[in-house]
Amino acid sequence: MDIAEFARRIPKAELHLHLEGTLEPELKLALAHRNNIPLTETTAEEVRDTYTFTDLSSFLAVYYPSMEVLQTEDDFFDLAMAYLNRASAQGVRHVEMFFDPQSHTSRGVQFSTVIRGYRRALITARRSFAIQGELIMCFLRDMDPSFAMATLMEALPHRDWIIGVGLDSDERGNPPAKFAAVMARARAEGFLVTVHCDIDQQDSAEHIRQAIHELQVDRIDHGTNIVEDRRLLREAKSRGLGLTVCPLSNGFVSDAMKTDEIMQLFDAGLLVSINSDDPAYFGGYIGDNYAALAKAADLTREQLTRFARNSFESSWLSPRIRDHFLEEIDAFVAAHPD
Numbered sequence: 001m002d003i004a005e006f007a008r009r010i011p012k013a014e015l016h017l018h019l020e021g022t023l024e025p026e027l028k029l030a031l032a033h034r035n036n037i038p039l040t041e042t043t044a045e046e047v048r049d050t051y052t053f054t055d056l057s058s059f060l061a062v063y064y065p066s067m068e069v070l071q072t073e074d075d076f077f078d079l080a081m082a083y084l085n086r087a088s089a090q091g092v093r094h095v096e097m098f099f100d101p102q103s104h105t106s107r108g109v110q111f112s113t114v115i116r117g118y119r120r121a122l123i124t125a126r127r128s129f130a131i132q133g134e135l136i137m138c139f140l141r142d143m144d145p146s147f148a149m150a151t152l153m154e155a156l157p158h159r160d161w162i163i164g165v166g167l168d169s170d171e172r173g174n175p176p177a178k179f180a181a182v183m184a185r186a187r188a189e190g191f192l193v194t195v196h197c198d199i200d201q202q203d204s205a206e207h208i209r210q211a212i213h214e215l216q217v218d219r220i221d222h223g224t225n226i227v228e229d230r231r232l233l234r235e236a237k238s239r240g241l242g243l244t245v246c247p248l249s250n251g252f253v254s255d256a257m258k259t260d261e262i263m264q265l266f267d268a269g270l271l272v273s274i275n276s277d278d279p280a281y282f283g284g285y286i287g288d289n290y291a292a293l294a295k296a297a298d299l300t301r302e303q304l305t306r307f308a309r310n311s312f313e314s315s316w317l318s319p320r321i322r323d324h325f326l327e328e329i330d331a332f333v334a335a336h337p338d
Contacts (some may be wrong), residue, residue, distance in 0.1 A: 001336050007294045007304050008287030009336075011328045013094040013311035014087060014275050016221050016244035017286075018138075018168070019076075019118060020067055020100055021278025022083035031069035031078070039069075051281050056198055056253050060170055063281065067103055076117025077124075084125035084133070086279075090287030093325055095133040096316060098166055102140045102151055111154045119161050134163040134316065136194065139182060141167050141174035148182045156189065163316055164192035166221065171201045176210040183215045192316055194219040194244075197226075200254050205229045212236065219244065219314060224261040237270050242314025246277035247293045248284045259296040266307070273311040305333055 001009075025047035032039045041047045053059040070076060080097070087095060097118070104114050115135070122133050137155055139148035155162055165186045167179055176183075176195050183193050195211040197204060197220055204225035209232055211217045219242045220226075226233050226243070236243070243265060247257040266272045274293060279285045284292065294304060312325045 003294050003299070003301065003304070004291040006301055006336065007290035007299075009091050009332070010290075010304060010308045011093050011325060011332055012091050012286065012290070012308045013096070013273070013315045013317075013325070014092050014286050015096050015219070015242065015273055015311060015315060016098075016246055016275035016277055017083070017087075017095060018098045018100070018278050019080055019083060020070070020103065021063065021282075022086075022280050023066055023069075023079060024082065024280045027079065027082060028066060028069055031071075031075050035069060035071045035075070037069050037071075053252050053281075056201075057170060057172070059253055059278075059281065063278070064103055068107070070104065071109060073113050073117040073120070076114050077121045080118050080121030081125060083279075084121060084129055084131055086285050088125070088129035088131040090285050092131055092286055093328065094312070094315060094317060094321075095131065096136055096163065097133055098136050098138045098168065100138050100140060100168070101155070102143060102147060105151070105154075106143075111151075112158075115155075115158050115161060119158075135161060136164045136166050137162050137191075138166040138168045139179060140169040141179065141196075142170040145179050145182055148179060149185065152182060152186055152189070159189065162191065164194060164218070166193075167195045168221070169196075171196065171198050171207065175203065175207050177214050180214050187216070192218045194221055196221040197223045198253075199224055199250055199258060201225075205232065208232055212239070212241070217241070218316070222246065224250075224258050224265065227261050227264050233265070233268060233270070237268065240271060240314075242271040242273060242310070244273050244275050244314075246275050246282075247289050247296070248279075249277035249282040252282050257292065257296055259293065262293065263297050266303070271310045271314040272307070273314055274307050275311075301333070301338065305329060 025044035223243045251257045276286045
C-alpha cells in the first residue's frame with residue numbers, strides 16, 4: 001500500500017466539514033430540477049467553472065447563493081447522505097459536521113426542516129455506511145449577534161441532536177468577541193464551543209486570543225496563524241485545544257496550503273487534525289486532503305497515523321468510544337506494515 005492509499009484508508013475522524021459545502025454540481029442541478037429553481041448553468045462542468053476563488057469573500061459570494069436549491073427535508077437528507085457515503089469510503093468513522101441554519105431560515109426554510117433532514121441522514125448512514133456523527137450548529141458572524149441568539153433559542157428543542165456550536169462566515173470586522181454573549185449562553189445550555197479563526201485574516205492572532213480567552217473555546221477551526229504568537233501556541237498546547245486544519249481549502253482562499261505552518265504546529269505537539277472544509281468547492285474530500293499534505297510535506301506513515309489519532313483525540317467523543325476508534329487505527333496500521 002503506497003502512502004497516498006494509506007492516507008486515504010486509515011480510520012479517521014472529520015471535525016471541520018460544512019454540510020452545505022458538500023453540494024456537488026450534479027446534486028445542485030438535480031435539486032434545482034426537483035424544486036423548479038432556474039439556474040444559469042445547465043451542466044455540472046458549467047457549475048464547476050463558477051468555483052473560482054481568490055479569498056474567503058469571493059468563495060462566500062458563490063457559496064451562499066448555491067444553497068437556494070436546498071428547500072425540503074429530503075434535500076438536506078440527500079445532501080448529507082451523499083457526503084457520508086463519500087467520507088466513509090475515505091476512512092471516516094466519526095464526523096462532527098457544521099451546518100448553517102441562518103443561511104436557510106433567512107430565506108424562509110424552517111429550522112426543523114433543516115435539522116430533521118440532517119439528523120435522518122446520520123441515523124441512516126450509521127446503518128448503511130458504518131459511520132457515525134454529530135451536528136455542530138454554526139452562527140454566521142457577518143449577521144447580527146441578535147439573530148445568532150434567536151437561532152440558539154430556536155435550536156433548544158433539538159438540543160439532543162446538536163453537540164456544539166460554532167462561528168463561521170466572513171471574519172472581516174466580525175471578531176469572536178462580538179459573539180461572546182451568544183457563546184456564553186450556548187455553553188450554559190450545555191453546548192460545546194468552537195470558532196473559525198480563518199487563515200491570514202486581519203488581526204488573526206488577536207481573534208485566536210479572543211477565542212481562547214473570551215469565548216473559552218473547546219476547539220479552534222483553521223487557526224494556523226497561531227504560529228505568529230508563541231505564547232498563544234503554548235497555551236493552546238497546554239489546554240489540549242484541537243486545531244482543525246484544511247490544506248486544500250487553504251490553497252483556494254490563499255496562495256498556499258500552509259504546509260509549513262501546519263507542520264510547525266504538528267511538530268510542536270498540538271492536536272492538529274486534517275479536514276476537508278467545503279470539499280465540493282475545494283476539489284477534495286478528507287482522504288484527498290490527507291494525501292495532498294502527505295505529498296507536500298513528505299509525511300511518513302507514522303506522521304499520518306499521528307494525524308489520524310489527533311482527529312479522535314480532539315473530537316468530542318466520549319473516552320470509551322474514542323478509545324475504540326484509536327484501537328481501530330492501531331489494528332489498521334498493524335495490518336498494513338511497510
